[in-house]
Amino acid sequence: xxxxxxxxxxxxxxxxxxxxxxxxxxxxxxxxxxxxxxxxxxxxxxxxxxxxxxxxxxxxxxxxxxxxxxxxxxxxxxxxxxxxxxxxxxxxxxxxxxxxxxxxxxxxxxxxxxxxxxxxxxxxxxxxxxxxxxxxxxxxxxxxxxxxxxxxxxxxxxxxxxxxxxxxxxxxxxxxxxxxxxxxxxxxxxxxxxxxxxxxxxxxxxxxxxxxxxxxxxxxxxxxxxxxxxxxxxxxxxxxxxxxxxxxxxxxxxxxxxxxxxxxxxxxxxxxxxxxxxxxxxxxxxxxxxxxxxxxxxxxxxxxxxxxxxxxxxxxxxxxxxxxxxxxxxxxxxxxxxxxxxxxxxxxxxxxxxxxxxxxxxxxxxxxxxxxxxxxxxxxxxxxxxxxxxxxxxxxxxxxxxxxxxxxxxxxxxxxxxxxxxxxxxxxxxxxxxxxxxxxxxxxxxxxxxxxxxxxxxxxxxxxxxxxxxxxxxxxxxxxxxx
Amino acid sequence: xxxxxxxxxxxxxxxxxxxxxxxxxxxxxxxxxxxxxxxxxxxxxxxxxxxxxxxxxxxxxxxxxxxxxxxxxxxxxxxxxxxxxxxxxxxxxxxxxxxxxxxxxxxxxxxxxxxxxxxxxxxxxxxxxxxxxxxxxxxxxxxxxxxxxxxxxxxxxxxxxxxxxxxxxxxxxxxxxxxxxxxxxxxxxxxxxxxxxxxxxxxxxxxxxxxxxxxxxxxxxxxxxxxxxxxxxxxxxxxxxxxxxxxxxxxxxxxxxxxxxxxxxxxxxxxxxxxxxxxxxxxxxxxxxxxxxxxxxxxxxxxxxxxxxxxxxxxxxxxxxxxxxxxxxxxxxxxxxxxxxxxxxxxxxxxxxxxxxxxxxxxxxxxxxxxxxxxxxxxxxxxxxxxxxxxxxxxxxxxxxxxxxxxxxxxxxxxxxxxxxxxxxxxxxxxxxxxxxxxxxxxxxxxxxxxxxxxxxxxxxxxxxxxxxxxxxxxxxxxxxxx
Numbered sequence: 001x002x003x004x005x006x007x008x009x010x011x012x013x014x015x016x017x018x019x020x021x022x023x024x025x026x027x028x029x030x031x032x033x034x035x036x037x038x039x040x041x042x043x044x045x046x047x048x049x050x051x052x053x054x055x056x057x058x059x060x061x062x063x064x065x066x067x068x069x070x071x072x073x074x075x076x077x078x079x080x081x082x083x084x085x086x087x088x089x090x091x092x093x094x095x096x097x098x099x100x101x102x103x104x105x106x107x108x109x110x111x112x113x114x115x116x117x118x119x120x121x122x123x124x125x126x127x128x129x130x131x132x133x134x135x136x137x138x139x140x141x142x143x144x145x146x147x148x149x150x151x152x153x154x155x156x157x158x159x160x161x162x163x164x165x166x167x168x169x170x171x172x173x174x175x176x177x178x179x180x181x182x183x184x185x186x187x188x189x190x191x192x193x194x195x196x197x198x199x200x201x202x203x204x205x206x207x208x209x210x211x212x213x214x215x216x217x218x219x220x221x222x223x224x225x226x227x228x229x230x231x232x233x234x235x236x237x238x239x240x241x242x243x244x245x246x247x248x249x250x251x252x253x254x255x256x257x258x259x260x261x262x263x264x265x266x267x268x269x270x271x272x273x274x275x276x277x278x279x280x281x282x283x284x285x286x287x288x289x290x291x292x293x294x295x296x297x298x299x300x301x302x303x304x305x306x307x308x309x310x311x312x313x314x315x316x317x318x319x320x321x322x323x324x325x326x327x328x329x330x331x332x333x334x335x336x337x338x339x340x341x342x343x344x345x346x347x348x349x350x351x352x353x354x355x356x357x358x359x360x361x362x363x364x365x366x367x368x369x370x371x372x373x374x375x376x377x378x379x380x381x382x383x384x385x386x387x388x389x390x391x392x393x394x395x396x397x398x399x400x401x402x403x404x405x406x407x408x409x410x411x412x413x414x415x416x417x418x419x420x421x422x423x424x425x426x427x428x429x430x431x432x433x434x435x436x437x438x439x440x441x442x443x444x445x446x447x448x449x450x451x452x453x454x455x456x457x458x459x460x461x462x463x464x465x466x467x468x469x470x471x472x473x474x475x476x477x478x479x480x481x482x483x
Numbered sequence: 484x485x486x487x488x489x490x491x492x493x494x495x496x497x498x499x500x501x502x503x504x505x506x507x508x509x510x511x512x513x514x515x516x517x518x519x520x521x522x523x524x525x526x527x528x529x530x531x532x533x534x535x536x537x538x539x540x541x542x543x544x545x546x547x548x549x550x551x552x553x554x555x556x557x558x559x560x561x562x563x564x565x566x567x568x569x570x571x572x573x574x575x576x577x578x579x580x581x582x583x584x585x586x587x588x589x590x591x592x593x594x595x596x597x598x599x600x601x602x603x604x605x606x607x608x609x610x611x612x613x614x615x616x617x618x619x620x621x622x623x624x625x626x627x628x629x630x631x632x633x634x635x636x637x638x639x640x641x642x643x644x645x646x647x648x649x650x651x652x653x654x655x656x657x658x659x660x661x662x663x664x665x666x667x668x669x670x671x672x673x674x675x676x677x678x679x680x681x682x683x684x685x686x687x688x689x690x691x692x693x694x695x696x697x698x699x700x701x702x703x704x705x706x707x708x709x710x711x712x713x714x715x716x717x718x719x720x721x722x723x724x725x726x727x728x729x730x731x732x733x734x735x736x737x738x739x740x741x742x743x744x745x746x747x748x749x750x751x752x753x754x755x756x757x758x759x760x761x762x763x764x765x766x767x768x769x770x771x772x773x774x775x776x777x778x779x780x781x782x783x784x785x786x787x788x789x790x791x792x793x794x795x796x797x798x799x800x801x802x803x804x805x806x807x808x809x810x811x812x813x814x815x816x817x818x819x820x821x822x823x824x825x826x827x828x829x830x831x832x833x834x835x836x837x838x839x840x841x842x843x844x845x846x847x848x849x850x851x852x853x854x855x856x857x858x859x860x861x862x863x864x865x866x867x868x869x870x871x872x873x874x875x876x877x878x879x880x881x882x883x884x885x886x887x888x889x890x891x892x893x894x895x896x897x898x899x900x901x902x903x904x905x906x907x908x909x910x911x912x913x914x915x916x917x918x919x920x921x922x923x924x925x926x927x928x929x930x931x932x933x934x935x936x937x938x939x940x941x942x943x944x945x946x947x948x949x950x951x952x953x954x955x956x957x958x959x960x961x962x963x964x965x966x
Contacts, residue, residue, distance in 0.1 A: 003495075004493060004748075004749055007779075009493050010487060010492050010493010010494070010748055010749070011493070011749075012486075012513050012514075012748070012749065012750075012888075012892050013513070013781070013889055013892075014511075014513055014779050028497075030495050030496070030497055031495075210889070211781075211841060211889030211890075212889050212890055213887075213889065213890040215890070216889070216890075257891070257895070257896060258887070258890040258891035258895070258896045259890065263749055263892070265487075265493055265495070265748065265749055266487055266493070266494075266495065266746055266748055266749065268865070296490075296497050298496070298694075358694060381868075381895050381896070382751070382866060382867070382868040382871075382893060382895035383865060383866060384865070384867050385864075385865040388865075404696075404741070405495075406496055406693070406694030406695050406696065406699070407694075407695055407696040407698070407699075407741040407742065408740070408741035409495050409496075409746070410865060412740070412741070412864050412865035413740060413741045413864070
């Protein structure tokens with residue numbers, strides 16, 4: 001989803017009454033970011049509290065490349081990383097992931113080996129393959145074993161966009177919450193739905209109900225589901241004891257627009273880019289009785305903060321043996337404080353940009369290659385900003401492109417290099433970047449090697465279902481990350 | 484102001500708590516339009532309920548040109564037009580205009596000759612001239628006579644942006660409202676502030692208080708003033724008997740961005756264009772006890788509707804001897820109805836586009852000329868959409884460019900001419916356009932002739948102030964409207 005996809009964030013059809021209500025009852029974050037312009041690295045950062053370049057969710061195959069976890073990826077979340085659910089276990093939490101995992105699909109990366117107690121969902125994205133012949137369809141797991149595959153047992157109609165997956169995820173969430181009421185144990189639910197990822201889908205009852213087409217139908221179903229989850233918490237009488245946070249893992253994918261695209265509001269470009277449209281996200285915190293209703297925060301926030309904040313809520317300390325990038329947002333949420341901290345915008349192994357206060361400095365710019373662009377792959381359709389949305393990798397490390405995001409949220413008017421404002425801001429930012437780079441210890445890159453042999457040919461449980469497929473011989477290669 | 488300038492409409496710094504509160508207590512219009520991408524014609528349409536092409540606020544000097552009322556304009560609002568305050572008088576209303584009139588500055592066009600009882604403000608925009616030598620500075624009137632001039636008696640500091648005009652306008656409004664309480668007569672107040680028009684200004688207490696620079700300071704002062712006016716109505720106990728509507732006369736001027744630009748949210752381009760950014764406006768209706776709080780309407784609305792709606796509120800009928808384009812919005816506002824009606828987007832003498840439902844068909848496209856564009860005048864900075872934001876006047880009357888504003892509010896993805904959806908939508912729209920054009924009787928164009936002799940050399944009252952200047956000999960010429 002993009003920053004502009006909710007009514008509360010200015011989407012012109014205003015079709016998200018439940019999320020808007022969640023914001024009215026809670027706190028809206030207007031300057032909240034994901035850790036990466038792509039899904040897998042952002043999700044790894046969310047669960048580890050660390051930048052992808054630290055936790056290994058990046059590639060060194062080429063400079064500044066977006067990489068993720070397709071089913072031929074060999075890597076995944078390293079055992080050395082400590083995930084939020086692993087840590088919450090120490091405080092007695094029961095942890096469940098519903099939906100897309102995306103931190104690696106080989107056995108050693110299974111979410112139940114990394115702190116989750118339960119799982120209903122899939123290891124990879126639900127796009128392709130769609131025929132289970134040349135390549136295996138993506139499996140859907142319940143806990144340790146697969147219980148079927150997309151397009152076979154879990155239908156997604158690519159023509160109509162119909163799929164009831166969000167309803168399944170909703171029911172799983174409600175059931176899980178109910179079950180914990182019996183056990184009286186605290187719980188962590190990672191509700192990782194993916195209906196707004198192409199191919200976008202919605203249940204029959206939502207198809208055609210939005211002004212925004214299929215994408216809007218999917219948003220409406222997610223909005224409706226979140227409303228049901230929040231009301232369920234209230235009906236169970238545990239809403240004042242349950243912290244809920246809504247956000248997304250990357251900006252709306254404008255390459256899929258308009259049919260499956262979404263909105264990044266007034267921000268430049270979208271998914272895959274380090275412009276605001278790629279990484280600034282809708283974000284809402286909800287905790288009745290604790291968070292003052294109708295709050296609005298300009299705290300620079302990041303999905304990695306959810307790691308640290310959740311630990312804080314559970315009375316735990318973040319690990320002290322490693323760099324944690326997430327900060328504890330409780331002083332922001334409960335006391336309205338503002339914490340000074342930068343936001344780093346990475347693309348693979350390169351820090352492309354950094355935000356400090358209202359200034360954003362681009363040290364590198366790149367939308368995507370001329371070759372791709374000339375073939376119609378455009379991450380910034382209708383948004384060509386001369387010298388900013390570049391199709392060759394442009395280095396600005398000696399003279400960063402500087403924007404003031406208050407006066408110019410759309411990153412269209414770089415400040416004059418000669419201005420005093422530029423010089424003062426860049427000087428301050430340079431010190432912050434220097435400290436960041438000086439202390440950075442990159443993790444072992446996990447997204448370098450691809451091998452068809454590691455695909456989901458025979459996931460655990462496939463025998464029972466008669467759904468095992470024969471893997472080809474191993475032939476590991478450098479993954480090709482084109483943008 | 485632009486659609487995206489208020490927090491309630493998704494402006495990322497969310498600095499309009501009073502207008503957002505007004506929306507929360509009233510009704511937000513998400514699909515509300517002005518009548519023209521430029522100020523004078525929109526204001527003439529607001530006060531007459533008629534399209535500028537009917538009321539004469541357009542030019543035929545060249546095809547599809549934006550025109551307005553600079554101080555060398557010879558024309559103005561014709562006597563044959565019936566203005567809202569003229570009609571409201573029949574129901575006993577006292578009418579006041581505070582701020583920019585802009586319907587002509589020659590004596591015959593004076594607002595007190597067109598139904599207003601009181602005036603505090605100026606006949607033209609507050610930009611240039613600034614020295615009162617070569618050309619007269621714009622006068623400020625109280626009722627029939629000028630009481631000073633901009634930059635002389637009513638200071639606007641072009642370096643700092645400081646001017647206390649909005650505070651003067653606020654005090655005038657509060658005083659006027661107070662005075663009517665004594666008379667027990669109904670009143671109409673047209674509060675036509677202009678602080679967000681370049682050169683943008685704000686009072687000292689607001690300077691530097693916004694994340695958005697000077698433009699944001701001006702928005703904050705307007706927001707604060709509106710809060711004070713609404714609270715004043717409540718304190719006087721007349722809020723349930725007072726209908727208040729907030730909107731603007733054109734989209735944010737991106738040519739003035741980022742310092743004095745404003746935001747059109749997710750919409751394409753801005754002021755001067757017939758893309759959504761030029762004409763879709765923030766709009767809020769407020770009437771406690773009558774309008775249900777927190778309402779949101781997708782009614783296609785237009786500033787011309789305020790004419791008809793206001794008459795309806797006063798128990799009056801619109802004139803029956805002429806075409807009125809505004810509709811009565813009371814069924815929408817009070818009963819949540821949706822009325823089917825098109826929105827026409829004109830540029831001067833040409834209907835450039837029309838919106839019917841969620842479809843918008845462009846029959847002509849033009850941002851501005853290559854010549855201007857190459858010199859740096861850009862109405863769509865960073866928003867070049869191939870084949871859409873054109874720099875020659877492109878005719879599409881036989882095969883209109885069609886957009887679906889629900890799926891594609893940014894007008895970036897024209898529908899395929901070959902699609903069934905295109906053919907059905909265009910066929911429906913064509914009938915509506917045909918009926919519109921068949922019955923259209925254009926008014927006598929008022930914005931064709933310019934003459935330095937008609938400038939504000941010696942406005943009434945100048946003798947008392949010793950501020951009369953000598954006019955040059957009359958030398959009427961065709962005004963030059965370049966875009």
